[in-house]
Structure formats: C-alpha cells, structure tokens
Amino acid sequence: MPLTDTVIRNAKPGEKIRKLSDSAGLYLEISPSGGKWWRFKYRYGGKEKRLSLGVYPDISLKVARERRDEARKQLANGVDPSEHRRAQKTAKQGKVANSFEVIAREWHAKYKPSWTEKHADTVIRRLEFNVFPWLGGKPIADLAAPQILQVIQRIEQRGALETAHRVLGCCSQVFRYAVATGRADRDPCGDLRGALPPVRSRHFAAVTEPDQCAAVLRAIEGYQGSLIVRSALHLAPLVFVRPGELRKAEWMDFDLETAEWRYIVTKTNTPHIVPLSTQAVAILRDLQPLTGGGRYVFPSARSATRPMSDNAILAAMRRMGISKDEMTGHGFRAMARTILDEVLGFRPDYIEHQLAHAVRDPNGRAYNRTAHLDERRKMMQVWADYLDAIKSGKTGTDALPSSDHSLAS
Structure with a gap:
C-alpha cells in the first residue's frame, strides 16, 4: 500500500533500520535514532x-x-541515475574551481613576482x-560581455572612470590567462x-602666479x-614631492644633520634625494618630539602604525577655503616647477x-640621484627663502634673494 503523510509522521524507529515501502521502488528508511x-531502489546493468x-x-512525500519519477525517466533513456548525479556534482565542483575569482587569484599569484609590491x-x-562581489563566484567560461559591462559601469557611475578602464583591463588579462x-x-x-x-587627461589644480602662491x-x-x-602643510611646498611620498615619509629616511631626505620614489622605483632647506629642517625638528619615536613622520590620527590618510592635506586645504580647483597636493609640484623656472x-x-622626473644626459643616459646635488641644494634654499618673502608680502624683485640666485648657466 502506498505511503501517506500520516503513516510517515506516526512511524516510530526500531532497534534496527526500518523500511516503509511506497511504490515503484520508492521507500522510506528509518534509522534507530x-x-x-527517502531511497529509490532500481536495477541497472543487472x-x-x-x-x-x-x-x-x-523532502515531502510528493x-x-x-x-523517483525523474530517476525512472533516466532509466528509461538508458541513464544510470546515480552516475548522472555524480557527473552533475563533478561538473558543479569544476565550475567552482574555475570561478572568476579562483582564476583571477591564480593569475595574480603567477605575475605578482614580476610586479612592484604596490602595483x-x-x-x-x-x-x-x-569585481569579486558580483562575478567572483561565477564560472569564468559562463561570463559574457553584458555581465562584465554591468560591473564596469557601476565603477563609472561613481565617477571613477579611470579606475573603470583599469579594472576592465585587469579582467581582460584574467580572461586571456583562462583561455591560455x-x-x-x-x-x-x-x-x-x-x-x-x-x-580625458587632467592636470592637477595648481596656482603658479606669485601673488596666488602667497595667498595659499x-x-x-x-x-x-x-x-x-x-x-605636513608647511613642508609640502618646501619639498614639492608627490603627496603619497610626503604622507608616507619615514623618519629613518631623514638625516637632519646633513639636511637630506633620501627615499625610493614609488612611481619609478628609483632612489631620490631631497635637500632640505633650513626652514624644512626647522619644521621637522619641531615635529620630531611628537612623532619621532614612531615609523612615520606624519602618522594617522587613528593609529601611529599607519601613515596619514591621502585626504588629510586636501581636507585641511578645503577647510582653509582653498578650493580643489585652486590647489591640490600635487599642485605644489606645478607651482615649484613654474616659478623656479620662470x-x-x-x-x-x-x-x-x-621633481624626480626621468632626466637623461645628452648621450641618453639616466642621471643618478646625486647629479647636480650641490646646485639643487642651493636651489631648494633659494626656493624656501622666496616662499617666505612672498608670504610676508614682498613682490617682484623685492622677493628675490639678494645674492645671485640664478643657476641657469
């Protein structure tokens, strides 16, 4: 007699496994616990x-x-239901093993040794x-252009167009690795x-006229x-390094006795020397009692083990009324480049x-970090003195150093 829900609910376990038959090979197995x-008994291959x-x-009786009926159809078509299920499980596991995230991390691990740590x-x-939150768990072979576009457009819509292009490029490299x-x-x-x-190429906002610089x-x-x-704000225009290099500056790279800051330029992975003016040294000596016991010259307000956030200087300038269209952290570099020259x-x-730009000599060879160091040391002091002069209200020739400042020859 076929089973009913009432019979099944009222069925009690015994000392051994009990079997309650339904029909067409279906039965319920009840353990002593x-x-x-539900089990389906069938014959295949004898x-x-x-x-x-x-x-x-x-799983209800229905x-x-x-x-059971689905399994019987498979048998009628010459398919072993157990083997069919095993094949489906293997295929599913294979898809998980070949998900976008798994392959992307494999690709990253393969090429990481050839990249800089930061990259x-x-x-x-x-x-x-x-990418991973939306596409990471999907089999890479099943992904199509529209799915990828949705992820990329999500980045574009938050205003990060350049990042969207870069992420698309990364995804393309992962797919090419999967093909290979x-x-x-x-x-x-x-x-x-x-x-x-x-x-569109953009230039970081900067003020390059002396009177504008004086106001900043x-x-x-x-x-x-x-x-x-x-x-950090006072030191930024004096050294005009890249904002990330300033906020990540480490005390171990500074020698205040020789007035030098030596570090590795992240962008080019090359050593660089920043001669420090007397004004710059004074700023650092004033700060040293506060942060000199730690790693970073400008540690985060939340943790001394991390550098200042990349938005700290910009946020401070905004609070002072200096708009992002007027000056950015990068703008000090453009300001120095223009005024030092013109x-x-x-x-x-x-x-x-x-500026730690790639400069080559007439024979095409790259200059080393000590090239023109004495001249650059003089230049940095003249620059600091000039900034003090225009800040105090001097203009034109009155702001120029009294000694011969030009090193153009």
Whole structure:
C-alpha cells in the first residue's frame, strides 16, 4: 500500500533500520535514532542499486515521488541515475574551481613576482572591491560581455572612470590567462571596446602666479589644526614631492644633520634625494618630539602604525577655503616647477631632477640621484627663502634673494 503523510509522521524507529515501502521502488528508511531518508531502489546493468532522494520532512512525500519519477525517466533513456548525479556534482565542483575569482587569484599569484609590491596590491584590491562581489563566484567560461559591462559601469557611475578602464583591463588579462590555461574559450572584454568613454587627461589644480602662491601660503600659515597636519602643510611646498611620498615619509629616511631626505620614489622605483632647506629642517625638528619615536613622520590620527590618510592635506586645504580647483597636493609640484623656472631662473634639468622626473644626459643616459646635488641644494634654499618673502608680502624683485640666485648657466 502506498505511503501517506500520516503513516510517515506516526512511524516510530526500531532497534534496527526500518523500511516503509511506497511504490515503484520508492521507500522510506528509518534509522534507530529516528532519522527518515527517502531511497529509490532500481536495477541497472543487472545490478541492484539505490539512490538517495533526501530527508523527510524536508523532502515531502510528493517531492520524493517526483524525484523517483525523474530517476525512472533516466532509466528509461538508458541513464544510470546515480552516475548522472555524480557527473552533475563533478561538473558543479569544476565550475567552482574555475570561478572568476579562483582564476583571477591564480593569475595574480603567477605575475605578482614580476610586479612592484604596490602595483600587485593595487591590482588585487581593485578586483576584490569592484569585481569579486558580483562575478567572483561565477564560472569564468559562463561570463559574457553584458555581465562584465554591468560591473564596469557601476565603477563609472561613481565617477571613477579611470579606475573603470583599469579594472576592465585587469579582467581582460584574467580572461586571456583562462583561455591560455584551457578554462575559457575567449576574452569577452574585447566586445566592450568603446563601451566606456575615454579618460580625458587632467592636470592637477595648481596656482603658479606669485601673488596666488602667497595667498595659499598665508592661508596655510593660519591653519589651526593638529601639529601633524600643520607640519605636513608647511613642508609640502618646501619639498614639492608627490603627496603619497610626503604622507608616507619615514623618519629613518631623514638625516637632519646633513639636511637630506633620501627615499625610493614609488612611481619609478628609483632612489631620490631631497635637500632640505633650513626652514624644512626647522619644521621637522619641531615635529620630531611628537612623532619621532614612531615609523612615520606624519602618522594617522587613528593609529601611529599607519601613515596619514591621502585626504588629510586636501581636507585641511578645503577647510582653509582653498578650493580643489585652486590647489591640490600635487599642485605644489606645478607651482615649484613654474616659478623656479620662470621667476627664479633655475636650469630646467635641475628642476626636473628635483621633481624626480626621468632626466637623461645628452648621450641618453639616466642621471643618478646625486647629479647636480650641490646646485639643487642651493636651489631648494633659494626656493624656501622666496616662499617666505612672498608670504610676508614682498613682490617682484623685492622677493628675490639678494645674492645671485640664478643657476641657469
């Protein structure tokens, strides 16, 4: 007699496994502990076999019969239901093993040794933040251009167009790696060519006229925030390094006795020397009692083990009324480059060296970090003196150093 829900609910376990038959090979197996499992008994290839169909009451009598009927259809078509299930499980595991995230991390691990540490960290963070939450668990072979476009457009919509282009490029490299290793047929990112608007080159906001510079310097002078941020603001125009290099500056790289800051330029992975003016040294000596016991010259307000955030200086300038269209952290570099050349008359190659740009001699050889160091040391002091002069209200020739400031010859 076929089973009913009432019979199943009232069935009690025994000392041994009990079996309650339904029909067409379906039966309920009751363990001594009270667990109830649906089983389907069938023959295939002359052998008796069993297929588990789930646990009661999670799988109702109706659903168990539907699963039995599906298995019987497979048998009618010459398919072993047990082998069919095993094949599906293997295929599913294979898809998980070949998910976008798994392959992306494999690709990253393969090429990481050939990249700088910063680049490797940036690449994986871009994928973790922008791609993995939406595409990471999907089989890479199943992904198509529209799915990728949705992820990329999400980045574009938050205003990070350049990042969107870079993430798309990373995804393309992951797909090409999957093709090369036999886990995808093609790179669908190529179908998205032209889907994103081009990135327009932009110049960081900067003031390059002396009177504008003087106004910015006076605003900085009036900053009333923390000593750490105030010191960073005062030092930024004097050394005109890249903002990231300033906020990550480490005390171990400074020699205040010789007035030098020596570090590795992240962008080019090359050593660089920044001669420090007397004004710069004074700022650092004033700050040293506060942060000199730690690693960073300008530590984060939240943790001394981390550097100041990349937004700290910009946020301070905004609070002082200096708009982002007027000046950015990068703007101090443009300010120095323009005025050192056009107003103070220093040789362009001295300026380019101090900006840590790639400068080559007439024979095409790269200058080393000590090239023109004495001249650059004089230039940095003249620059600091000039900034003091225009900040105090001097203009024109009155702001120029009284000694021969030009190193153009």
